[in-house]
Amino acid sequence: MHIRLINPNTSAAMTASIGAAAQRIAAPTTRLTAVNPADGPESIESHFDDAIAAVGVCEEILRGERDGVDAYIIACFGDPGLNAARELTRAPVIGIAQAAFHMASLVSTRFSVVTTLRRTVILAEHLLSQYGCATLCASVRATDIPVLELEHNPSACAAQLIDQAQHARDHDGAGAIVLGCGGMASFAADMQAALGIPVIDGVSAAVKLAEAAVGLGLHTSKHGDLATPLPKSFTGRFAHFSRS
Numbered sequence: 001m002h003i004r005l006i007n008p009n010t011s012a013a014m015t016a017s018i019g020a021a022a023q024r025i026a027a028p029t030t031r032l033t034a035v036n037p038a039d040g041p042e043s044i045e046s047h048f049d050d051a052i053a054a055v056g057v058c059e060e061i062l063r064g065e066r067d068g069v070d071a072y073i074i075a076c077f078g079d080p081g082l083n084a085a086r087e088l089t090r091a092p093v094i095g096i097a098q099a100a101f102h103m104a105s106l107v108s109t110r111f112s113v114v115t116t117l118r119r120t121v122i123l124a125e126h127l128l129s130q131y132g133c134a135t136l137c138a139s140v141r142a143t144d145i146p147v148l149e150l151e152h153n154p155s156a157c158a159a160q161l162i163d164q165a166q167h168a169r170d171h172d173g174a175g176a177i178v179l180g181c182g183g184m185a186s187f188a189a190d191m192q193a194a195l196g197i198p199v200i201d202g203v204s205a206a207v208k209l210a211e212a213a214v215g216l217g218l219h220t221s222k223h224g225d226l227a228t229p230l231p232k233s234f235t236g237r238f239a240h241f242s243r244s
C-alpha cells in the first residue's frame with residue numbers, strides 16, 4: 001500500500017523528520033511518501049496558520065489522487081483540513097491528533113497532551129472535544145517551544161518536554177503522554193524510556209491506523225457530509241479547485 005504523509009507546514013526539514021519517523025514504524029510492504037505544500041506557513045501555531053494550511057492540505061490530497069495513494073496522514077497536530085480532505089478522496093485520511101488521542105485511550109484511562117506554544121492549547125482542547133476524547137484527557141500542558149525550535153534545538157526541547165510530561169504524570173494523573181506536534185516524533189522513544197509510561201507520537205500512531213484501515217478494506221464514507229463536494233466554480237487563486 002502507498003501512504004502519503006502530508007506535513008501541512010512548509011518546513012522541508014520537518015517533512016523529512018516526519019517521513020523518517022514514519023519509515024521506522026511502517027510495515028515492510030508499506031510505501032511511504034512525505035510531502036509538504038510549496039505555499040503556506042513555515043509552521044502552524046495559530047487559528048490563522050491552521051486555516052491557511054488547510055488549503056495546501058487539500059491541494060496535496062488532489063495530487064495524491066492522481067498518484068493513486070491508498071491512505072493519507074495529515075501530520076500536524078491541529079489536523080488542519082481533515083474533513084475537507086476526507087471529502088476529496090475515498091482513501092482513509094488520518095489526522096495525527098485524532099490518531100494519538102485514540103491510541104492513548106487504548107493504553108491508559110487518562111492521558112495528557114504536551115504541546116508547543118501556550119496559545120495552541122485551545123486548538124488541542126477543541127480537537128479533544130470534537131473527537132469525543134475530552135473526558136479522557138487529564139491536562140494539556142504547553143512547553144512554550146516554537147514549532148521550528150524542535151528542529152533547531154532538539155536537546156533543549158527534549159528537556160522541556162520531559163519536565164512537562166513528568167508534571168502531567170505526577171500531578172495531573174496522566175497514565176500516558178501524547179506529543180502535541182508532528183515535529184516531536186523523534187522524541188517519543190527516549191521520553192517513554194525516561195518516564196516509564198506510554199508516550200504516543202501521532203505520526204507513528206497514524207501510520208499504524210492507516211495501515212489498519214487499508215488492511216480492513218475501509219474507505220472514507222461517501223454517504224452524507226463526507227461525500228465528494230458538489231460541482232462548482234472557484235475563481236481567482238482557487239480556480240484549480242473548480243469541478244464540473
Ligand SMILES: O=C(O)C[C@H]1NC(=O)NC1=O
Pocket residue numbers: 009042043044045075076077078115116117120123147180181182183
Ligand atoms: O500545533 C502545534 O503547535 C504543532 C503543529 N504545528 C506544526 O507546524 N506542526 C504541528 O504538528
